[in-house]
Amino acid sequence: MAIQVQIPTPMREQAGGKAEVTVNGVTVQAALADLLRQFPALGPKLFDNGRLRPYVNVFVNDEDIRYLDEMNTPLSDGQTLALIPAVAGG
Amino acid sequence: MPNADFVTGLKCRLCGKLYPKSPINFCTDDFGPLEVDYDYARMRLALSREKITKRPRGMWRYRELLPLDGDPTVGPQVGGTPLIRADRLADALGVEQLWIKNDAVNFPTLSFKDRVVSVALSKAREFGMRTVGCASTGNLANSVAAQAAQAGLETIILVPADLERAKIFGTAVYGAKVIGVTGTYDEVNRLCTQIALKYGWGFVNVNLRPFYAEGSKSMGFEIAEDLGWRFPQHVVCPMAGGALIGKIHKAFTELNTVGLVDTPVTTKMWGAQAAGCNPISDCVKSGRERHKPVRKPNTICKSLAIGDPADGYFAARLMRESGGWAEDVTDDEIIEGMLLLARTEGVFGETAGGTTVAVTRKLLDQGRIPRDEEIVICITGNGLKTQDAVFDAIEEPAEIKPSLMEFEALAGLAGEPALA
Structure with missing residues (x-):
């Protein structure tokens, strides 16, 4: 269950400078847990008291997980998970 | 400089x-x-x-x-758009003092x-x-x-x-x-x-x-200056990303902070959305701390159709804290609002303008905005850009031959004695 996670520029320092990281996980929750296992420094960037920060949006193949099953959204092999800052537009 | x-x-x-x-x-x-x-x-x-x-x-x-x-x-x-004393719209809405900040005529592209x-x-x-x-x-x-x-x-x-x-x-x-x-x-x-x-x-x-986003403050500076360096009691503002309503309030606060207006800001901020895309007004009305995004906005008011507004949280908090509120209106109400504004004040605002007028009426009818206090409505875009929205609501012009008899027949003047 290989998932590609796209890392935005401001998080790359905590991800070993990588723009894309391969993780494993059958849900978004599990994939992000694997991401943090590989790069623990990303933890405080993405989560606050165990909850995803409100201004980080997570997309599975370009669909916002808030319109899917949030952190329980199932993942299948080869899908892409993008982490994108939410403060834009209007 | x-x-x-x-x-x-x-x-x-x-x-x-x-x-x-x-x-x-x-x-x-x-x-x-x-x-x-x-x-x-x-x-x-x-x-x-x-x-x-x-x-x-x-x-x-x-x-x-x-x-x-x-x-x-x-x-x-850019800017310097008129603040219009809107007495005919005030009569129609049943309020005493109403102003329109008309950014439908902003330069160069007719919006805020x-x-x-x-x-x-x-x-x-x-x-x-x-x-x-x-x-x-x-x-x-x-x-x-x-x-x-x-x-x-x-x-x-x-x-x-x-x-x-x-x-x-x-x-x-x-x-x-x-x-x-x-x-x-x-x-x-x-x-x-x-x-x-x-x-x-x-x-x-x-x-x-x-x-x-700071540029939006200038709408607030102009409103205060044109009122004679003072703040209105109420501002009704359309919301898409939710930034404008915050910036108008910030403008008032700054004018007080830097000493250009002595009285502190007590203006109540009211937000307007379309029912088909109402994440911020829903957030205010339901008492949620954060808005629930709208996946597929469905409204004729496309300029406000942002389902996941970046400033939703701050806009909702501002409306609650200032003593204001938010509402949303249907597409039919938006069209009625556009026509009411055009037919009382000669201002053709876009669908967002119709939304703001219709929401103002709704908030007045609910008794939330008092009818005897001073209100400013923000019109942020021009109706010429959204003509399709009102096309079906406008009567087709009559057509006649270039004949006086046909004109009189049409105007119900047939049989009037000639004046000369």
């Missing part, structure tokens, strides 16, 4: 972390939005009503309160977006950027395209592919590269964030957003 830059940097609205002036829109610690931070104490010494009123009418007469290092190089004539774009593109030039762009529901696209043409900047503009034809045309005519994206505004917006992060181009409402 020596010594006229009072910006101290950018500040995270969540954690307060400070950043130097740069094209960045979010805190790298918690991804909270960044806002321009000013040295108000120094500004207070440099500003006076006399100094401002001697300058040409327009948004740049408040230049100290806007975040440029030097003079505006893009859109120096000309204000934010003037700041953003002037700033983009200060940062040495050559390519600028935006994600837009239409008005912003028009303004970026026109003002970038004037500035000689390359432009890339992304819009939802199903936008009103007039808004797409009114962008492409300026030579901008327009890309229609088959998706919602929020999807376009997400794509623009990805492009801005990858290529470093100046997207006005992405990485230039902290500077860009």
Whole structure:
């Protein structure tokens, strides 16, 4: 269950400078847990008291997980998970 | 403009972390939005009503309160739109004192977006950027395209592919590269964030957003100055991303902070949305702390069709804290609002204007806004751009031959004795 996670520029320092990281996980929750296992420094960037920060949006193949099953959204092999800052537009 | 830059940097609205002036829109610690931070104490010494009123009418007469290092190089004539005493609309709504801030006649592209774009593109030039762009529901696209043409900047503009034809045309005519994206505004917006992060181009409402959004304050400065340097009791404002309502209130607060208006701000802020895309008004009405995003907005009011508003949280909090509220109205009510505004005040506002008028009426009928207090309604865009929305509601003109008899028959004057 290989998932590609796209890392935005401001998080790359905590991800070993990588723009894309391969993780494993059958849900978004599990994939992000694997991401943090590989790069623990990303933890405080993405989560606050165990909850995803409100201004980080997570997309599975370009669909916002808030319109899917949030952190329980199932993942299948080869899908892409993008982490994108939410403060834009209007 | 020596010594006229009072910006101290950018500040995270969540954690307060400070950043130097740069094209960045979010805190790298918690991804909270960044806002321009000013040295108000120094500004207070440099500003006076006399100094401002001697300058040409327009948004740049408040230049100290806007975040440029030097003079505006893009859109120096923007703003200065009329604040209209709207007595006939007041009668129709059953209120005593009503004003319309009419940005439907803003220069150069007939919406309040000309204000934010003037700041953003002037700033983009200060940062040495050559390519600028935006994600837009239409008005912003028009303004970026026109003002970038004037500035000689390359432009890339992304819009939802199903936008009103007039808004797409009114962008492409300026030579901008327009890309229609088959998706919602929020999807376009997400794509623009990805492009801005990858290529470093100046997207006005992405990485230039902290500077860009400050331009909206000028609408508030003008309202207060035109009322005789005082604040109204109520402001009703349309909400898409939710930034404008906050910036108008911030403008009032700043005028008080720098000593241009002595009385503290007690204005109640009211927000207007369409029922088919109401994440912020729903947030206020349901008592939620954060808005629930709308996946597929469905309204004729496309300029307000942002399902996941970046400033939703702050707008909802402001309305609650100021003593205001939010409402949303159906497409039919929006059309009625547009026609009411046009037929009482001669102002053809776009669908967002109809939304704001209709929401004002709803809030009055609910007894939330008192009928005997002073209200300002913000009209932010021009109806000529959204004619399709009202087309079916307008009676087709009668057609006659160039004959006096036919005219009299049509006008019910047949049989009147001739005067000469």
